Amino acid sequence: MVSYKDKKVINLLSLKYNFSFEEALKYIEEFEKNKKRQSVEYNGMELLFAILLKYPEVNDVPSLWLLLENDTSVTSNISFNTTDDFKSYVEDLQRKKQLVNKYIVNFRKNAHLLPALSAIEKVYLSGKKNKHDEIDSINKGLGKKEAKADVYIKLLSGEFVGFSVKQSKSATKSNYSVQKMFGTETDHKLTETRHKFLNENGIVDFQKSQRSKVNELFYPKNTNNPYWDEVKKQITENKKTLSTKIVSYLYSATVPYDMYEFDGENIYKLNKVVNADSVVFEEHTPYYYDSKGKLRRAAKLFYRLEVEDKKFRVEVRWKGDVYNSSPQFQLHEE
Secondary structure (H helix, E strand, O other): OOOHHHHHHHHHHHHHHOOOHHHHHHHHHHHHHHHHHHHHHOOHHHHHHHHHHHOOOOOOHHHHHHHHHOHHHHHHHEEEOOOOHHHHHHHHHHOOHHHHHHHHHHHHHHHHHOOOHHHEEEEEEOOOOOOOHHHHHHOOOOOOOOOOOOEEEEEOOOOEEEEEEOOOOOOOOOOEEHHHHOOHHHHHHHHHHHHHHHHHOOOOOOOHHHHHHHHHHOOOOOOOOHHHHHHHHHHHHOHHHHHHHHHHHHOOOOOOOEEEEEOOOOEEEOOOOOOHHHOEEEEOHHHHEOOOOOEOOOOOEEEEEEEOOEEEEEEEEOOOOOOOOOOEEEEEEO
16 A cells, blocks of 8 residues: 555656656665665764774864765775775765764763774774674674674784664664574464464454554553463563573673673673672563553553663564564663
């Protein structure tokens, strides 16, 4: 089903480029696909972070854009996955100009918390899908949840340091598949429960046009939801193991090199092994309500994770396709 907004765009494309309906629709689909891929794979703030590591002279917006005009300087000093990546990162950075100045100021204010930047031999911008052999080597034996750095540096000493780069403090700290965290047997059981529940409500596959109907089945007000009941049960029964895994991933406990996180405001050293007995992981009723005390219309479960002096809002939610995928544990720092 074509939305009213898409119909308007189709009419404009038809007038400007003489596109047929099918050609215009394909153009829109490709545009949306590329926009989504760029926003995920080429976060311009990761490029900015890599530049700030390598170029101490970049202290404000004018000095950044002046540097970016000389793309050969950047691409010769920062290793990208492919030669085409630089352009995509810059395009995304240009879309986020309003974030740049504060990002630079906050980084420079906290840079003293990092290893000596003058000792950098090489900077790698790996993003979410690393293609550097040296980075694969240092991450050998680690899973994707553990090897989560977006930018790496190799020091003159030969040591590596990883950086998880967030666009802002409100950015999601994690995207962990809920069902996979429980193991294969429970994963299959939960999938069967979800499909049965959806089928009984007339949903037999993923249709974008049915998203509102599907979401409503998982709203908090719908207390007759066997899938959510089973997820809650599994979380309760596996709470200790589950929270230990999540905290280990969150703090890069198993990573053999130094790991840091920059959230656009502060820099944190990770690599922490947390005492499991000190971790609190519970469903948190207040999160289900908005600031006016009304129950949220959100297809989510809400938990709170407390780790030492930090609290995280944990949302159990989907990113799109409810029928064919598991929800995720998405963490946000309070």
